[in-house]
Amino acid sequence: MDKFKFEKLIIWQKAMDFGEIIDKLALNFPEREKFNLASQIRRASDSIALNISEGSIGQSNPEQKRFVGYSIRSLAEVVTCLFKANRRNYINQSTFIELYDEAFHLMNMMSAFRKNIK
Template sequence: MDKFKFEKLIIWQKAMDFGEVIDQLTNTFPEKEKFNLSSQICRASDSIALNISEGFIGQSNPEQKKFIGYSIRSLAEVVTCLFKSKRRNYISEEEFTKLYNEAYHLMKMMSAFRKNIK
């Protein structure tokens, strides 16, 4: 495939994978969170890849940087939701640490990528 520029971006691929992991995680949350925390963390995690792709469709470099910034903000929202999930005992310390580290790695990749956009 790879007909769109963003499909080749490692940060987009990683963001897509991360979103799927988060989606699977929310299946274990209590039913009462379906329209609250589950919905919020899924929308935020999906927004990471969505903003990366939006920034790379016929956009100028300043626009690309702006949309990577939006992706980083969405990732920060996911991390906050992970903290909420841990505090509410929906995820274990081990799950939290694994996802937190994945999020941090993705954030570093996106920040470095944004810095390299001329």
């Protein structure tokens, strides 16, 4: 495909993959969290890729930087949701560490990408 500029961005591809992992994870949260933590973590994880793509379409460089910043903030929200899920025993420690590390790697990639926008 690759008809849109953002499709070629590794950070967008990684954000898309991360969002799918989080979506599947949230399916295992208790029913009582369906409209709370499960919904929140899904929306935040989706927002990462959504903001990367929005910032890459016909935007000025300051606009693109701003949208990547929104993506980083959404990722921080996901990490906080992961902490909540771990504390509430919805996910085990090894799953938490695996996703936390993936989030940290993605954040570093997005931060480097944002710094390189001229």
